[in-house]
Amino acid sequence: xxxxxxxxxxxxxxxxxxxxxxxxxxxxxxxxxxxxxxxxxxxxxxxxxxxxxxxxxxxxxxxxxxxxxxxxxxxxxxxxxxxxxxxxxxxxxxxxxxxxxxxxxxxxxxxxxxxxxxxxxxxxxxxxxxxxxxxxxxxxxxxxxxxxxxxxxxxxxxxxxxxxxxxxxxxxxxxxxxxxxxxxxxxxxxxxxxxxxxxxxxxxxxxxxxxxxxxxxxxxxxxxxxxxxxxxxxxxxxxxxxxxxxxxxxxxxxxxxxxxxxxxxxxxxxxxxxxxxxxxxxxxxxxxxxxxxxxxxxxxxxxxxxxxxxxxxxxx
Amino acid sequence: xxxxxxxxxxxxxxxxxxxxxxxxxxxxxxxxxxxxxxxxxxxxxxxxxxxxxxxxxxxxxxxxxxxxxxxxxxxxxxxxxxxxxxxxxxxxxxxxxxxxxxxxxxxxxxxxxxxxxxxxxxxxxxxxxxxxxxxxxxxxxxxxxxxxxxxxxxxxxxxxxxxxxxxxxxxxxxxxxxxxxxxxxxxxxxxxxxxxxxxxxxxxxxxxxxxxxxxxxxxxxxxxxxxxxxxxxxxxxxxxxxxxxxxxxxxxxxxxxxxxxxxxxxx
Numbered sequence: 001x002x003x004x005x006x007x008x009x010x011x012x013x014x015x016x017x018x019x020x021x022x023x024x025x026x027x028x029x030x031x032x033x034x035x036x037x038x039x040x041x042x043x044x045x046x047x048x049x050x051x052x053x054x055x056x057x058x059x060x061x062x063x064x065x066x067x068x069x070x071x072x073x074x075x076x077x078x079x080x081x082x083x084x085x086x087x088x089x090x091x092x093x094x095x096x097x098x099x100x101x102x103x104x105x106x107x108x109x110x111x112x113x114x115x116x117x118x119x120x121x122x123x124x125x126x127x128x129x130x131x132x133x134x135x136x137x138x139x140x141x142x143x144x145x146x147x148x149x150x151x152x153x154x155x156x157x158x159x160x161x162x163x164x165x166x167x168x169x170x171x172x173x174x175x176x177x178x179x180x181x182x183x184x185x186x187x188x189x190x191x192x193x194x195x196x197x198x199x200x201x202x203x204x205x206x207x208x209x210x211x212x213x214x215x216x217x218x219x220x221x222x223x224x225x226x227x228x229x230x231x232x233x234x235x236x237x238x239x240x241x242x243x244x245x246x247x248x249x250x251x252x253x254x255x256x257x258x259x260x261x262x263x264x265x266x267x268x269x270x271x272x273x274x275x276x277x278x279x280x281x282x283x284x285x286x287x288x289x290x291x292x293x294x295x296x297x298x299x300x301x302x303x304x305x306x307x308x309x310x311x312x313x314x315x316x
Numbered sequence: 317x318x319x320x321x322x323x324x325x326x327x328x329x330x331x332x333x334x335x336x337x338x339x340x341x342x343x344x345x346x347x348x349x350x351x352x353x354x355x356x357x358x359x360x361x362x363x364x365x366x367x368x369x370x371x372x373x374x375x376x377x378x379x380x381x382x383x384x385x386x387x388x389x390x391x392x393x394x395x396x397x398x399x400x401x402x403x404x405x406x407x408x409x410x411x412x413x414x415x416x417x418x419x420x421x422x423x424x425x426x427x428x429x430x431x432x433x434x435x436x437x438x439x440x441x442x443x444x445x446x447x448x449x450x451x452x453x454x455x456x457x458x459x460x461x462x463x464x465x466x467x468x469x470x471x472x473x474x475x476x477x478x479x480x481x482x483x484x485x486x487x488x489x490x491x492x493x494x495x496x497x498x499x500x501x502x503x504x505x506x507x508x509x510x511x512x513x514x515x516x517x518x519x520x521x522x523x524x525x526x527x528x529x530x531x532x533x534x535x536x537x538x539x540x541x542x543x544x545x546x547x548x549x550x551x552x553x554x555x556x557x558x559x560x561x562x563x564x565x566x567x568x569x570x571x572x573x574x575x576x577x578x579x580x581x582x583x
Contacts, residue, residue, distance in 0.1 A: 011390045012443075013436030014397065017352050035467055044546030047467065048535040051474025052482070056528030058475070059482040063490065063524070065517040073514065075521055084525060092468075096475050103455065104324055106389055106443045109436075111348050174432055175396050176403040197511065201518010202525065210526060287577075291360030295367035302371040 008076070008165060009101065009116055012109030016172040023168070024114030030122055031095050034088040042089070050089060054096035057081055061097075063198070073194025078124030078161075079132070079154035080199050084206075084213060087129045087227045094121035115168055119161045123234055127160045128153040130231025146207065146214060147200050154199035155192040160235050162188035163242045170245060177245045185242065322483060326448045332376035337454030338461040338553075339560055343567045344446040348439045350571040354578040356431040361578030362438070368570070369441045376449050383448075387440050397432045401425040452476050457553055470548040478535075482528060489520045 038046045057077040064072040077097070081090040098117050101107035108116040132153040139145025166184035170177035206213055327333075332340070347369070354361045373380045404425035411420040450458075453473075460469050493516065497508065508516070 009393075011393050011436045012348050012439030013351060013390075013432055013434075014393065015352075017349075020352070031468075032465070035465055039467065044544065045536055047470050047474055047548065048539060049529075049532045050471045052478050052528050052532040052535060053525070054471065054475040055478040055482040056525050058479055059486040060521045060524050062483065062486045063517050063520050065513040067510065073517070075517075080521065080525065084529075092471065095468075096471055099472065100475060100479070102443075104447050104452070106386070106440050106447065109348070109439055110345060110443055111352050111439070169396055173428070174400065176399050179399045179403070180396065194514070197514030198518040198521055201515035202522035203518075204515065205519040205522030206526065209522075213526075213529070287360040287580075288363065291363040291577075295363050298367050299370055299374075302374055306374055 008120055008161060009098075009108030010112040010119075010165060010168070011106075012111050014109075014172065014174045015112050015115055015168060016174075017111075019168055019172050020111050020115060023118045027095075027114045027117045027122065031091065031117070034091045037088045038092060046089075050092050050096070053081070053085065053089075054093045054100075057093055057097050058100065065194075065198075067194070073191075073198065075198045076120065076124065076158060076195055078120060079128040079150065079157045079195065080202050082125045082128040082157075083132055083150060083153065083199075083203070087125050087231075090125045090128075091121050094125060119164045119168075123164050123238075124157040124161045126227060126231035127235045128157040128231070130228050130235060131156045133228055134232075143207070147203055150203045151196040151200050154196040155189075156235060158188050158192035158195050159185065160238050162191075163238045167238065167242055167245060181242045181245060322480060323452070324444075324447045325451050326378055328377040328449070330375060330377040330449070332372060332445065333449045335449075335563075336556070336560055337450045337458040338556070339564055340446055340450055341455065341458035341462065342564060344442045346568050346571050347442045350575050351435045351439045351442075353575055354435065357427045358431075358578035361574050362431075362434050364574050364577070365438050366434075368574075369438060369445070372445055373441070376445055378445065378448050383441055383444050386444050387437060390436050390440050393436070394433055397429055400432075401429045404428060457550075460550070461553060466548050466550075474535075478531070481531075482524070485527060486520075486524055489524065493517075493520065 038050070042049065060075050060077055060080075064074050066072050078090065078094055081093050084090075085093065095117050098108065098120050099113065102110055102113045102116065132149045135149030135152055136145055139148070162184040163181065166175075166181035167177075169175040169180045174180075203214065347365070351365060354365070370380065373383050401421050402419045402425060404422050406422035406424035409421045409423050409426060411418060413419065447455075456469055456473050456476075459472065460466065497513075497516065
């Protein structure tokens with residue numbers, strides 16, 4: 001078993017359409033704003049810088065270290081990207097990483113991509129930024145503050161994002177809140193430790209070799225208090241809402257039920273046709289059998305057509 | 317390193333490979349949306365959707381077995397949906413106990429679980445066929461066609477271009493580590509303490525990012541010297557012909573019809 005953040009990439013089918021679409025809308029709005037900010041501040045440099053760093057985060061996720069008994073720790077990278085690049089660039093980089101993982105490697109679904117970018121990109125980055133900046137300010141930018149801030153940012157980015165995944169699964173009615181949220185939180189509290197250790201190691205290396213990248217926020221555009229507040233708010237909201245939700249699953253069920261009404265609202269479209277329109281096909285069992293037979297016929301026909309075209313091609 | 321190690325694109329001569337990437341992307345997204353919108357327990361609709369994707373797999377010449385093997389990727393996540401079998405209220409099916417825990421499976425619970433797994437499995441097959449039958453530049457063009465910002469698509473393109481270079485770099489770092497600090501295999505003694513191993517890996521990650529930042533600078537210089545001015549230019553895409561629109565229209569109509577059936581015959 002690998003201690004890989006696999007549970008972070010939600011596949012299609014696990015989120016309800018309403019939850020997916022809401023998260024898509026939020027994600028699109030934030031990523032569009034990040035693009036605008038970066039174009040203004042980085043200008044023409046941004047395409048190569050963002051592209052290569054997205055590739056680096058992707059490759060960095062392959063790096064692992066053995067923990068014990070065949071398990072290993074991995075990197076997600078939202079925290080280190082945020083510390084090195086500032087929040088806006090980190091959001092864009094994580095968007096590209098998660099996007100390529102879904103589109104090319106089927107690591108996470110396409111309809112669920114909005115939610116995955118939201119969790120790993122937006123939440124991960126905003127939380128990292130809020131935690132890191134807070135610790136840095138509190139310690140007055142001393143060396144150990146940098147490392148403590150990095151470690152905490154890494155751990156919280158994983159943990160809060162995991163809480164988000166748990167909450168979304170519960171909202172979709174895929175997983176009960178009182179199980180999904182504690183399970184996600186528990187597993188990722190451990191995975192977060194691996195992330196924190198690697199992040200500190202990376203910061204130590206960069207501190208020794210290129211201190212200029214870490215100091216004064218480097219040349220990358222910084223987030224300002226807005227991102228800081230957003231990160232803090234997300235972290236607090238999820239940290240407070242999740243235990244509440246898992247303690248009172250009824251509340252979530254109520255939300256899910258409301259969503260059920262939304263789904264039912266599509267109903268009228270189908271009510272034009274009464275329950276048993278097709279003569280003779282009045283129950284679900286018969287419909288399943290008919291669908292099965294139709295399916296077999298279609299597959300058989302396709303196989304015949306395929307065999308025919310292949311023979312023609314080899315003959316030609 | 318060979319490109320094929322990562323790139324899921326499989327070179328074949330099939331009608332699916334030859335189809336325009338824009339059409340494939342739109343239809344794959346429509347298919348996945350249909351799966352998501354189909355209500356729980358709409359078995360006839362799932363059968364028809366399964367047949368649809370099976371036929372596409374047959375025509376793509378990727379090999380149905382190959383696609384199915386890759387689709388096992390979603391399996392670990394199934395665990396997340398497993399508890400729903402026991403927590404949804406309804407007609408009890410069977411019960412068993414682990415220690416003092418008594419778990420009672422309900423019929424709606426089992427139905428919802430099976431629906432989630434089936435929908436997820438169908439969706440991932442569509443995504444696999446899309447990625448394996450479309451080269452990445454085609455996907456980039458399709459992304460632009462469905463309205464992604466040009467800048468974002470350019471970043472995607474550059475990321476793909478350097479993905480292999482940086483993965484290579486990461487693999488070299490890992491080879492260097494295993495040459496110097498003992499085995500990285502289960503069952504064999506590994507060097508150093510846990511914190512030491514973690515900090516070595518962290519150093520590798522830091523090194524990788526540093527190299528990436530420096531490489532990005534060099535690439536930027538190279539782009540400047542070739543006349544890059546911040547504007548991302550790309551070849552105009554060929555116009556969609558009438559046949560293309562017909563295929564898209566027919567596909568979406570078919571999916572809409574299946575969705576209608578799904579809502580008529582839900583369990």
